Amino acid sequence: MHHDMTIHDKVDAMQSGSALPRDAERPAFPIPANVYAETVLSVRHYTDRLFAFRITRPQAFRFRSGEFAMIGLPNAEKPVFRAYSIASPSWDEEIEFFSIKVQDGPLTKYLQKIVPGDTVLMRQKSTGTLILDALTPGRRLFMISTGTGFAPFASLVRDPETFEKFEQVIVTHTCRDHAELQYGVELIENLKHDPLIGELVNDRVTLYSTTTREVTPRMGRITRLIENGRFYTDLDIAPLNPETDRVMICGSMDMIKDVKELVEARDFVEGSVSNPGQFVVERAFVG
Numbered sequence: 001m002h003h004d005m006t007i008h009d010k011v012d013a014m015q016s017g018s019a020l021p022r023d024a025e026r027p028a029f030p031i032p033a034n035v036y037a038e039t040v041l042s043v044r045h046y047t048d049r050l051f052a053f054r055i056t057r058p059q060a061f062r063f064r065s066g067e068f069a070m071i072g073l074p075n076a077e078k079p080v081f082r083a084y085s086i087a088s089p090s091w092d093e094e095i096e097f098f099s100i101k102v103q104d105g106p107l108t109k110y111l112q113k114i115v116p117g118d119t120v121l122m123r124q125k126s127t128g129t130l131i132l133d134a135l136t137p138g139r140r141l142f143m144i145s146t147g148t149g150f151a152p153f154a155s156l157v158r159d160p161e162t163f164e165k166f167e168q169v170i171v172t173h174t175c176r177d178h179a180e181l182q183y184g185v186e187l188i189e190n191l192k193h194d195p196l197i198g199e200l201v202n203d204r205v206t207l208y209s210t211t212t213r214e215v216t217p218r219m220g221r222i223t224r225l226i227e228n229g230r231f232y233t234d235l236d237i238a239p240l241n242p243e244t245d246r247v248m249i250c251g252s253m254d255m256i257k258d259v260k261e262l263v264e265a266r267d268f269v270e271g272s273v274s275n276p277g278q279f280v281v282e283r284a285f286v287g
């Protein structure tokens with residue numbers, strides 16, 4: 001299994017003299033204006049393409065579950081910032097992110113190497129469209145994701161407000177391989193057993209994970225599984241209906257386009273905070 005290195009391991013390592021504080025190894029660049037400099041608390045690698053990490057949360061930082069922030073590293077005079085959905089809920093004392101690793105990605109080629117004790121920069125303002133206030137009231141909430149597009153739903157599904165507004169929450173996650181689904185599977189499992197919100201959530205949240213390349217019992221793109229009805233029969237649920245259902249979509253550009261067309265063909269109308277509707281979309285971070 002994975003070993004999760006925490007800030008405590010890191011401090012122990014530093015005190016025993018086996019590792020230098022990493023910040024001393026590189027030149028100090030000024031922290032840009034309107035940016036928080038936070039400390040990495042833990043890092044977990046799921047595959048050679050996906051990892052998750054947690055950082056300290058600035059006292060004054062407020063966000064709505066489902067929003068994204070701009071993050072970067074203090075490794076240059078003008079650091080590269082990228083949009084990252086916050087994967088932790090708004091009540092959490094720490095901030096969590098679920099990230100892709102791109103070997104030559106301007107940010108992720110460095111970000112994938114962070115260890116506890118390192119500094120991550122985060123712009124002070126968060127924003128985004130995948131928020132509960134952008135949806136009109138409904139009974140079932142469908143969260144449709146691929147890859148790191150799961151991140152905003154990791155936030156929303158851990159927010160009790162989601163369950164105050166919706167009776168049933170169905171999260172779909174599609175990845176190429178089984179190992180890429182692990183983050184989501186563990187998160188939902190832990191949520192169901194959570195001492196605080198587990199009871200509220202238990203039978204009301206369903207995770208539907210599928211692979212498209214590695215052979216597993218449940219395979220296929222979510223678009224196809226919705227169109228051929230397999231999604232509904234697998235879960236024994238009624239088909240998508242704009243009167244009762246709301247949909248949030250997050251993934252690659254192509255996936256968003258296809259799922260958006262699919263729900264629009266079923267008469268769902270796109271919403272925003274200023275004009276709430278029946279579905280909302282956001283592109284997942286890509287490089």
Ligand code: A2P
Binds near residue numbers: 176212222252255258
């Ligand atoms: P596929 O393997 O058939 O391309 P990626 O790792 O490239 O970001 O993709 C994540 C997942 O999203 C993959 O399982 C991929 O399936 C799926 N996917 C890619 N494009 C679409 C799309 N247009 N509609 C639905 N799923 C998609």
